[in-house]
Amino acid sequence: MNLVPLFVAIPLGAAFLIPMIGFWWKKSGEVLSTLSMVALSVMALASIGAPAVVHHMGGWAAPKGIAIVADGLSVLLLVAVNVIGLLCIIFSLKYMREYTGLPKYYGLFMLMVAGMNGVVLSGDLFNLFVFLEIASVASYALVAFGVEADELEAGFKYLILGSVASVMILFAVGTVYAVTGSLNMADVSRTIAAEWAGTEMNPALLLAAALFLMGFSLKAALVPFHAWLPDAHPSAPAPISAMLSGVVIKSLGVYAICRVFFNVFGFAATSPGSVIIANSMIGFSVLSIVVGGLAAVGQWDLKRLLAYSSIGQIGYVTLGLGVGARVLATGESTTLAALAIFGGLFHLVNHAAFKSLLFLSSGAIQSATGTRDMKLLGGLKERMPITATTTNLAALSIAGVPPFSGFWSKLIIIVAVVRAGHFGIGAVAIAMAFVTLVYYVKVQKSVLFGDVGRSVEQAREVSPAMYVPLVLLAVVCVGFGILAVTQPAIGERMLGPARDVLLNSAEYVKLVLG
Amino acid sequence: MENITPQLYTLLVFMVIGSIVAIETRNLLSAVISVSAVGFALSVAFLFLGAPDIAITQLVVEILVLIILIRGTILLDNTAVELHRDTLAVIVSLIFFGLILGFGAMIFGSRGFPEFGEPLMNVSRVYVMRGLPETHAANIVTSVILDYRAYDTLGEATVLFGSILGALAILRKDGKVAKKEEVVPA
Amino acid sequence: MKGLTVIVKTITDFVVAFIVIFGAYIVLYGHLTPGGGFAGGVIVACAFILLMLGHGKEVAFSRLGERMGHVLDSAGALAFLLIGWIGLAGGYFFLNVFGRGDQFRLLSSGMILPANIAIAFKVGTSLFIVFAALAVFRRRSFRSMIEDELS
């Protein structure tokens, strides 16, 4: 008996209970969600390095029933989702006091966590879609949680584009089912590998792949599909922005792309279809890096700047993964693919840590000063030293200043890109890394240092309930970055299993189908 | 067994026409009623396609959708939709959709895609053959949704729960607690 | 919402009972005939919505209060989750540990019948609540706006 289903069952139980007993016990949301997030984080951290586990729902063996799989990649995402979820919940305890309807907030938050855990654990295409919908529906509602005009509009936009993505994904699932007669990822992967490897890809499968790529890119907000993100992420309450930028776009978008393309479709050597998919991944990534970075420079709204920066940084993650996919598809060295994928996953974890830290900090700043307009801020270093320090650390890390973790992950990605022979793309990636530095210097200059802004004069440091999660995240951010480089064994222990899952899809099939 | 293709095509053409009306009419009430007509036609089509469970569900859901749409939106405002003559956008989207349609036609005619009426039944054969002895449910669809794939149904119930919770959260009167007198920092 | 004319009210009272019975049948026989928890739940919800449209919201709420609706909604979802948890005791989430009984009987197929009932509760109450919320919200916020437009 293994306890993997508890990753979904615990938050679901909390989500169902909170609105029910919220009528009688006002604090139910705070207490229950903190308790369950603590339990989930402990479970997630405990499963690092453990051997991969398959759980057959209802006791039905894999192709017949639904299998949920906790392998290296899933565990990596589980750790990110649950640890950041816990810190966001702790931050919410104080921050969300000014909102009404708190039991609903905590219920939706737990649903979002349950949905993401379900997505990263799922071993079945349709099941992945269902849990993706749970997380999406909860996040649509949470984006509009403030029920002001802007928030509703952003939520509505997010809802419409998210629904289009869902329809595309469902259509792709139907097409895959029509062609292979199965929904289990390992089973589908085996069928595709047996029938279509080495030949021209079945056009129907290519259609499914294109629809999957479009749908998941919409969820991950890669550039041509990014229109909802710069509205939705700033409009949400700060802990939700942190969750959305930190883990939601990764687990619903990037993780799903990885799982579906590496493990289900498989980047088999000499298959022309795989090269097309890998090339489009690289194309979307480069577009995202450029558009996200350049758009962020022009922003004066702190949260909007961070949102655009998320688009650019997600582009780096998918660039690493896409280059790895291309190397696999053209059948060049596996070590190079391993390097590229390692870089992508490393940047994914780093970005999860520092972007949620930045969004939480922006929430703390907004709650202390009442604004997030960078023209009205400035000199926070004197008034709010703790928040300013954590923000500064995160900004240095995301801007890629050595020795912080962001520098190393970007370096690995760029080295892999150049070694794969894409010199132009490498040059763009380096140039945009400097642009990242530019807009974070702008943040530092106009928010943290400089003259004390008009709104900052009355500000004072936020209460410990709010800055403790910031400090914890900053420690994670800096500590993990330094440890991963000075002690490669630790980075290998965290990211190695995840990379191996992506490199070897035959291993995944063997794990699930036995 | 009788050939259902003529009925199916009739229904599909009806659905396409209904959708055109729903999209193009300028009165919101007509649009909502047309889209409901499409939904009822879909329910009949499910019946022809051997899916009575889905037909029943689609039928009752359609009633509810009609009520919610009319109650929730049309009763507020049923003024005619304003015309936006954005010719360029329309032309671009028509070309784009033409490409999608051509691409779709190419794929569904290809040899890799199973013909209409010949599903692969790769995993489903097990459900059909072993469903009754293994789960004791005579309705194989029920045995799939509540036994073989009960986890999906948990997810489905959760989506509904989440969206209802979200709808109630959005319909809250005020988002934030009314601010009391600001405490002046010392 | 005052409700509609006497004719409508009388017919509504008469019909609602039948709709509820029909919904219950669809739920209980879901594993033997077409239908199931979801379709049955929506039908029961439609019965309450009919009551609400015919008599005004007070009557419907007196049969199923708003808070009671929330509780039943969560309780249905929790009951379904609990069925999964019970299976976990046997080693697998959603393992069908109940006795399966004879084929083609009402009390057969283990967890499917309780699961159907749980889903019906969940779906029926939640759809009723959301409809009530939409209708009540409209009245609360727009009365003045609509009156302005009419005058």
Next chain:
Amino acid sequence: MTVYFLCVVLLTMGLYCLVAKKNIVKKVIGIVIMEYAVNLYLIIVGYKTGGVAPIVEPGMGETALERFVDPLPQALVLTSIVIGLGVLALMVSMCIRLYEKHGTFDMSHISKLRG
């Protein structure tokens, strides 16, 4: 094959409605049409010529079972219909709030965010 093609036509029409129409109720209708198209597509994928509904009756033999249509897509569509209903409820509640804030359903009057 023509049946699949008509499904795709329906899908693209929903998408067109979403892209070209400014009224938010029309956008909701576009989403609903797209969901219809996908549900129909899934059921058609599972249809077997001359097939019957997958409900076993007492005394059915193996050959009778062979004629059943594919039950799995039906299970998927049931889930997808429910998801569609939930998302619709959420969308309508947002529409109501947007109407309350702006007094119109027209997106070009509502839109303030720059995207």
